[in-house]
Amino acid sequence: QLIFLDGEFVSKQDAKISVYDHGFLYGDGVFEGIRSYNGNVFRLEEHLVRLYDSAKSILLEIPYTKEEMQQIIIETLQKNNLKDGYIRLVVSRGVGNLGLDPFTCKRPSVIVIAESLALFPKKLYETGIEIVTVASRRNRSDVLSPKVKSLNYLNNILVKIEAGLAGVPEALMLNDQGYVAEGSADNIFIVRGNKILTPPGYVGALEGITRNAIIELAKDKGYEMEEAVFTRHDVYVADEVFLTGTAAEVIAVVKVDGRVVGEGVPGKVTNDLLESFRELVIKDGVK
Numbered sequence: 001q002l003i004f005l006d007g008e009f010v011s012k013q014d015a016k017i018s019v020y021d022h023g024f025l026y027g028d029g030v031f032e033g034i035r036s037y038n039g040n041v042f043r044l045e046e047h048l049v050r051l052y053d054s055a056k057s058i059l060l061e062i063p064y065t066k067e068e069m070q071q072i073i074i075e076t077l078q079k080n081n082l083k084d085g086y087i088r089l090v091v092s093r094g095v096g097n098l099g100l101d102p103f104t105c106k107r108p109s110v111i112v113i114a115e116s117l118a119l120f121p122k123k124l125y126e127t128g129i130e131i132v133t134v135a136s137r138r139n140r141s142d143v144l145s146p147k148v149k150s151l152n153y154l155n156n157i158l159v160k161i162e163a164g165l166a167g168v169p170e171a172l173m174l175n176d177q178g179y180v181a182e183g184s185a186d187n188i189f190i191v192r193g194n195k196i197l198t199p200p201g202y203v204g205a206l207e208g209i210t211r212n213a214i215i216e217l218a219k220d221k222g223y224e225m226e227e228a229v230f231t232r233h234d235v236y237v238a239d240e241v242f243l244t245g246t247a248a249e250v251i252a253v254v255k256v257d258g259r260v261v262g263e264g265v266p267g268k269v270t271n272d273l274l275e276s277f278r279e280l281v282i283k284d285g286v287k
């Protein structure tokens with residue numbers, strides 16, 4: 001496996017960064033998770049826009065242009081002979097002094113890892129998953145906008161820990177006002193009647209690229225698709241619930257906090273959108 005590290009391709013064993021890198025010391029940096037299907041990198045442009053926006057927001061200058069970064073990603077996939085892969089792109093503040101001051105960091109570190117990935121076992125896409133609501137909250141009023149995909153993922157990790165302790169693969173995070181925000185690394189959708197709802201970005205959800213693709217697909221297919229603020233109660237009484245994310249793709253949720261969703265199996269709308277999503281990803285991407 002070859003990893004892009006600061007301008008060079010190195011083996012997995014040699015892919016190391018300094019303990020003085022502020023990405024390591026402070027989580028000072030940004031990242032993206034991107035996916036390639038049959039050699040097409042899905043929505044690469046959107047991922048790069050989000051990465052560069054996140055970096056700009058934290059005053060981090062990425063030492064490559066978007067076009068160069070696109071090439072680096074394609075090359076990393078090619079060097080690893082991956083047609084179907086998961087790409088992790090990390091830009092950290094780089095090596096500096098101990099102490100928070102990012103101005104001591106001379107050059108950001110850029111890392112691109114590509115490998116194959118299966119987030120949930122295949123069977124779970126047929127059966128759906130169970131989730132619970134956790135105590136960790138998505139804070140809307142953080143100075144750092146939820147739109148910034150930063151290396152500070154402790155909150156999301158706590159969500160994963162709470163899910164693991166409850167014996168379920170994923171969990172639901174509310175925001176500081178108690179409205180439904182998102183999962184640990186995926187967005188939530190609920191279906192009631194012919195209506196499909198997902199929380200708007202300002203509730204605290206990351207504006208996921210899979211989420212955006214599903215919103216477009218749902219509208220194209222004639223569903224009534226709305227961004228709306230909703231509560232746990234709305235999730236409990238929904239006909240269908242599903243999660244979306246680069247790693248998770250589209251996965252049905254069949255139980256929430258012990259309440260069975262709909263018939264307790266992946267619903268019609270979820271399956272319809274999952275199928276359309278799978279068709280979309282193989283034809284819509286950067287080669």
Ligand code: PLP
Pocket residue numbers: 033156182183184185186187205206207208209210211244245246247
């Ligand atoms: N929410 C969070 C906190 C995430 O980290 C992710 C993953 O990137 C998502 C949602 C889903 O976003 P996307 O579909 O762009 O992967």
